Amino acid sequence: MSQEQIDILQRALKREKAARKAAEKILEDKSRELYVLSEELKISNAKLEAAVNEKSSQLAGIFENIIDAYVVMDLRGNVLKMNDAASHLFGYDLSEEPLNVTKLIYTEDVAYAFESFSELIEKGRFSNYTARIFRKNKEIRWVQINASLVYDTDQKPIAAQGIIRNITELKSLEQQKEKILKQLEKSNNELYEYAHIVSHDLKSPLRSIDALVSWIKSDNEGKFDEDTLQNFGMIEATLETMESLISNILEYSSAGSETNESKDVNLNDTMEDLYRLLFIPEHISMNVLKKLPTVKGDPTKFQQLFQNLLSNAIKFCNKDKGIVEVDFVEEPSFYQFSVRDNGIGIEKKFHERIFKIFQSLNKSKESTGIGLSIVKKIVDLYEGTIWLESELGEGTTFFFTIKK
Template sequence: MQTPQSDVYQRALARERNARKEAERILEAKSTELYHLTQALTQSNAKLEVLLQEKKSELSGLIHHILDPYILVDLDGNIIKLNKAAVELFDYDNLIKKAGKVNLIHLVSPEDRMRLSTAFMDMVEDGYIKEIEVKITAADGTVRDLQINASVLYDNNNNPTAAQGIARDITALKQLEAQKDKLYEKLESQNEELNEYAHVVSHDLKSPLRSVNALIQWIKTDDKNVFDPSMDQYFGMIDKSVKKMENLISDILRYSKSEVDYSEETLVNVGDLISEVQEHIDVPANISIVIESQMPTVQVQKGKLEQVIQNLMTNAIKFTPQADGLITWKYKSVDGKHQFAIRDNGIGIEEKYFDKIFKVFQSLKASEHSTGIGLSIVKKVLISMGGEIWLQSTLGKGTTFYFTLPQS
């Protein structure tokens, strides 16, 4: 016979037993859940491992095969890793055999060490450096110029851990640059010499001409009564030839100087410049000059453009002899260029001469005023300004010269 007290214990025991079983069931379920979770984690870990390995090998392949030397260093500049190109350039295997540890600073030539060390500190501070140039002595004993780009590597907490850099061998580029500078200097001095030479030659050529001229004048004055009219005509012809010779010499001097203009570029209104030139040259009464289009303002060396306009205008005037001579200026913008046109209604030029007229000493008209240099100067000056020149013409109707200037 059970007492009520023992019933209470019995029930309490039963509850405790049930609770224990329930706890065991829950824990069992939990541990199964944990097991599956662990399995899944292991699998995803394995996948990550594979991925990491793949990326690692991709990266190391990439670094290994970069043609430029790649170097990984710690924050003191001690070398941790190099690619094939760097090993070969610095003969690293030999260096490490000798020293055991190699610092970046020992790779560059002594005079660049201070600069590299400053740049390295700047990089640790700023995170990167760009285009630092240093000289090194390569494994083969040659001195090379390197251009270095480098950056700092950071850990998860954003603390700097190492630095990596790529060096580019710019020795050949540097040599080319030096050669170019030398060549430029040489060209400049040659140019100067040539100018001087042209000046001297033209002076020396002109003085005997002046003597010839003076002598002819004397002969003409002294022996005036002895000459018959035909002699007078011959002397006239000699006189003209001498003047033409003198003009030729002056033009050669102008041609040789035409490119040598180092003045600053300024903003020039082309319409104003045309009017200015027009005032300076002798425009005969039979010629009217009209500017038809709105002219632009361009950034050029004013003297050069003035020379072009003046030559084209005098040229147009010269070949427009008729009573109702008309010269018109036009402008339009074509394919990003300024395009100017100067048209006359003069004698015109045959198409077969279109190329010839831009060559030195090629005048189509035998005249004491025309030496045939003007248009070649125009072309030379325009090319030096980045422009072009060409023409259209019909015999008896007139000629249009077109020229362009860059819009920049």
Template sequence: MDNNKVDILDRALKRQKEARKTAEQILEQRSLELFNTSEELKRVNKQLEEVLDEKNTQLKGVFENINDAYLVMNLNGEVLKMNDIAERFFGYSMDESPNVVDLIYKEDYLYAMSSFQELIEKGKFSGFTARIITKEKKIKWVNINAITILDKNNQPIAAQGVIRDITEEREKQIVLDLINNIAQSILGKEEINEIASEISSKIAKYLNTNDCIIYLLDNDSKTLEQIAAYGQKQQKDNSIFNRIILPIGKGIVGTVAKIGKSEIIHDTSKDDRYILDDKIRYSEITVPIINNGEVIGIIDAEHEQKNYFNEDQLETVENIANLVALQLKSALNIRERKKVEDKNKELLEKLTISNEELKEYAHIVSHDLKSPLRSIAALSTWIKMDNLDCFDKNSLEYFDDLEMTLEKMEGLISDVLKFSKVESKDQEEEVDLDFLVRDLIKMLYVPDNITVKILSKLPSVIGDKTKLQQIFQNLISNAVKFNNKENGIITIGVEDQNSFYKFTITDNGIGIDKKHFDKIFKIFQSLKEAKDSSGIGLSIVKKIVNLYQGEIWLDSEINKGTTFYFTLKK
């Protein structure tokens, strides 16, 4: 081996020795650091134990008599000490050394961490309220007051706290808040599906289930219809996918509706009544909505787990059912009323069309009937005039009777046309009835033996002048026409009755038998044969009075006279 190779090997060996020496130094340094850390940890733990012993000595008398859970933990959340109440509450013994972090309910984790940071920074916190999970996986509400434990340098090394179980009062508050929230959310709502949707969503959230259905009972069909849903059956527009209608008595829902008593089913797979809807769920809670002793609907919720629902939840849903029963019944009545109103509107529209068609028909008929009548009248007149010398006295009287009959028929057709026109108020205006009636009396034929008096000034009303004139004209004309006294008297009066005026037209004429009181207001009903009476006048009067939301009636005594009463709205 030459000298060059020897030098290379020496240098390599030297570097190797130096590297080993360096590694040994690093290892020695790390070992020292580890030893020091271990000693520091021992010191801290010893100090922690001393502090705990000191605190325990100071607080021993206090915590021996405390009725709440108490524990001590290090800053990593490891439980160092807890009393018997804490062990029973959390379900862990000290031998199991639970970590507080593992006890925190998932949804409250961030809140718990921020509160712990506050504890470290401020040295204490009070009134911390959150949920924890026990060893048996039960969710509990707790209220915690805690303080830090300081070392001799006043640095936090642990924390201790008192944990109070507030599950029962918290759940009561949740239920109260839920009921208040539901009451506020449905207040003022009239649409039944909207109310039911609010109920189903809030109950589902309270029960922590993704299925809640509201059924409405139909007494006519004896069925239950799904009207609101929360969960997979609820579509984006809040309508229900695959809406189900159940006969009363069928299924769990139908049974509850029939007997009116709530049920909890812990395992639906063992209940023959269970009806599969969108998917199988093993727990079901069903509550009737009762108003005045009558079932009007059902609240039904399901959960995928067996034995999920409990009696406390049942009581809460029953309280909600009692709360919403009146509002649902009111909404149901409104819905039924709207159905009737819609039906009436539809009928009114059809009636309006029918009336228009009837008016048109009346015009056509009157025209078609009057034309041949006038032709007959003209032909009769021509025959009579052309053969005047050929007819005897009786024949000429026949011609006179024929002309009178044709004239009466034409008048009857005109009256029918007038009757068909009464349906609407054509020209509404303020009408001075005093002026109208006085002017009308001047135009009517009133024999010298009859006196017409207006007892007091007549008022002005809003209405169709022509129709209002028809009322007074028909009644006054009849009073004149059927008056057989030597000194006939007709009086017209008025009385103010709040929102109406009551008018009277009284005569001392022949009177009307009581058995005919209803008959005289019907079309084509005339009690006396008269050439100028078609029997339509009083039917037109009644129709006009009804049009103005009034009433018409009469008092009468044979041979003593008659009084017609009618009202007109102001």
């Protein structure tokens, strides 16, 4: 082999050694990177595993500690899993025996139960299903259920889950409430009838006394002196006041009672009727500032309401030029009415007192202290509120709301 050939081989060997050394360096660097990446991946996997275990533990804790019963079942009604609250409610232990929800359905609620299950399959959920169930020992419980379907990765329903709340005690309270309301309604009707009877029985002797006084005066015309005639006049005035008081008590007893009569009441027609019914002195002007709305209710009660407020405004006007104004504003869920006058006004400390029965601030034969209490009862009946703004000597504005 010539020297030239030897040189060529040596150069090739040198290049090969250099290439091998470079390759070893690259391999060493990549191995080091792979090791570091592997160690980081181990740390990440450990953290992820810890997080998964933590979440699994939390979910298990939530499942077992939900206050309401929680159940998972297949689409044939076989219970796959339930928490302790469900086991306690139903009286079954899945570790000892299988359970199908058909065992729980109360006999009279079977049709309703299957309708709800059909809704669950069709819509994927149902809410506030309320029915009775049988416990294992055949005790009956009222429950309210909210349920939804469980889907697989292909969005096919594979199971259902539901939260079941025991509302037995609540249902019992509702039934007691209904019973009490019926008893109260019966008592109110009996009381109303009694008030009518008492009213009639009390008015009869009053009218008899009034008639006797009238006969005595007529039979002895010209025989009585002025003082005696004045005494007879006081008796007649007292009889009139007592009859008015009895009528007002009867009106008060019926003012807050519900009525089956519910009509469209055009309050403009109501005001026209009151213009004819009320005595409005010439020095008092009564104005409705804008066309009033039509409301739903009992026409008689709305007439009572406005009549008492307007009568009060007229009665306690002490100005040479009296003003009574009726107005309203419409809100989304109610109407707010106002009746304003420029009369004597009411002190702030009496603003609550005047709505109580027999709490007239002006002791006179014209005021029995019942009118505003009737107004309050009617406003309460229509789920409204009433209040007033007033200044002594300046006048009073009564505000009240009526639910739409």
